Amino acid sequence: xxxxxxxxxxxxxxxxxxxxxFYLELAAAxxxxxxxxxxxxxxxxEVQHVMDIDEIYQSLKDGYELPKSMDRDSQKTLEDNIKxxxxxxxxxxxxxxxxxxxxxxxxxxxxxxxxxxYHEAMNSTEDENLKKFFKLLRDEExxxxxxxxxxxxxxxxxxxxxxxxxxxxxxxxxx
Numbered sequence: 350x351x352x353x354x355x356x357x358x359x360x361x362x363x364x365x366x367x368x369x370x371f372y373l374e375l376a377a378a379x380x381x382x383x384x385x386x387x388x389x390x391x392x393x394x395e396v397q398h399v400m401d402i403d404e405i406y407q408s409l410k411d412g413y414e415l416p417k418s419m420d421r422d423s424q425k426t427l428e429d430n431i432k433x434x435x436x437x438x439x440x441x442x443x444x445x446x447x448x449x450x451x452x453x454x455x456x457x458x459x460x461x462x463x464x465x466x467y468h469e470a471m472n473s474t475e476d477e478n479l480k481k482f483f484k485l486l487r488d489e490e491x492x493x494x495x496x497x498x499x500x501x502x503x504x505x506x507x508x509x510x511x512x513x514x515x516x517x518x519x520x521x522x523x524x
Contacts, residue, residue: 357470369395453501463490
């Protein structure tokens with residue numbers, strides 16, 4: 350990335366690059382199959398974010414509108430991916446392997462950091478295209494956090510998981 354990139358985009362680019370590596374490494378060291386699948390899915394989303402940031406930067410540099418590819422519902426694919434995988438797992442062995450819950454806590458903190466960074470970037474730019482882009486990234490980090498929380502609570506404390514509000518719980522995990 351060139352030095353002409355706005356600072357907020359540069360920070361986002363580095364954060365997402367680090368995030369992709371971070372999630373791939375965590376997934377590789379994770380025994381629990383559900384947690385591993387989620388971490389790999391998050392890594393894939395972070396790689397997509399790196400590509401999006403590069404595309405946004407090029408568009409801004411060339412004076413174009415925000416690329417249409419930014420208008421997507423990637424969360425649906427993340428949740429669908431985990432749901433399909435989850436339905437084929439043996440639920441009894443799933444909760445037996447809880448060695449990776451600290452990994453999930455680390456991942457949740459990373460997503461909270463990303464959310465705060467994008468929220469701040471969104472509120473501190475006057476550029477409507479950038480504002481829209483940072484909002485998209487912020488909202489996706491929030492969805493990542495919800496996904497991590499669902500898997501974390503499901504594995505560690507099912508009663509807490511069931512007590513979460515309907516809007517946050519993936520009800521299909523109760524089947």
